Amino acid sequence: MFSLMKPEIVVSLPVTRPDDLNKVNKIDGLVELRLDYSTELPNPEELIPFKHKVLVTLRDKEEGGRIKYDVDFKAKYLERLNELGILYDVEASFLERRKIEYVGKIVSAHYFSSLPSTEEIDQLFRKYEGAYTIKVAVASLPGYRELLSYVSGKPNATFMPMSNDPIERLAFSLLGSKLLYTYLESPTAQGQLSYTQAKQILECIFK
Ligand SMILES: O=C1C[C@@](O)(C(=O)O)C[C@@H](O)[C@@H]1O
Numbered sequence: 001m002f003s004l005m006k007p008e009i010v011v012s013l014p015v016t017r018p019d020d021l022n023k024v025n026k027i028d029g030l031v032e033l034r035l036d037y038s039t040e041l042p043n044p045e046e047l048i049p050f051k052h053k054v055l056v057t058l059r060d061k062e063e064g065g066r067i068k069y070d071v072d073f074k075a076k077y078l079e080r081l082n083e084l085g086i087l088y089d090v091e092a093s094f095l096e097r098r099k100i101e102y103v104g105k106i107v108s109a110h111y112f113s114s115l116p117s118t119e120e121i122d123q124l125f126r127k128y129e130g131a132y133t134i135k136v137a138v139a140s141l142p143g144y145r146e147l148l149s150y151v152s153g154k155p156n157a158t159f160m161p162m163s164n165d166p167i168e169r170l171a172f173s174l175l176g177s178k179l180l181y182t183y184l185e186s187p188t189a190q191g192q193l194s195y196t197q198a199k200q201i202l203e204c205i206f207k
Pocket residue numbers: 012032034057059064089108135137160161162181182188189190192
């Protein structure tokens with residue numbers, strides 16, 4: 001018997017200035033702080049009041065990030081978040097360059113110009129077992145639906161099409177994605193639903 005699984009909603013919040021952090025407590029649920037939207041990062045210690053409801057992303061430019069950060073600076077920033085017990089997202093490609101903690105974190109991979117093979121997906125999930133979730137986001141390239149279906153069979157996976165169809169993204173999330181990324185005011189990727197839309201639809205499906 002196949003059963004739909006309810007994903008956890010994440011609200012992806014671009015942090016363009018310090019007082020954007022004041023929006024966090026107005027959102028019920030997990031909030032992704034996209035810190036790569038600003039050249040001025042909060043001190044990790046400033047995030048302690050939000051530590052139980054945020055995940056921090058300093059997205060590499062090569063994987064859809066806005067502002068390029070020095071690799072060593074980013075590694076030190078994430079290591080400090082780890083010391084403070086603040087959840088973060090780190091690209092698998094970044095982990096190939098800097099050995100920082102990934103257990104209990106979000107390990108992510110974004111594919112905009114070519115898709116990984118199923119063998120590469122197998123390796124990703126083998127290598128980063130123990131992560132909070134392993135996230136695979138793919139552009140609508142030839143074969144992307146088949147690949148996302150393959151990822152949906154992996155344990156502890158978060159997966160999504162970065163196509164321009166929010167309903168397709170929602171549909172894939174129901175195949176077992178741990179997280180469903182949404183937006184509050186402005187999307188941080190193609191195909192995101194608004195937080196309120198996603199919340200209403202999931203409440204209808206899983207009432
Ligand atoms: O990795 C992801 C997923 C995402 O790219 C999306 O497609 O919703 C949005 C990003 O903010 C987040 O860090």
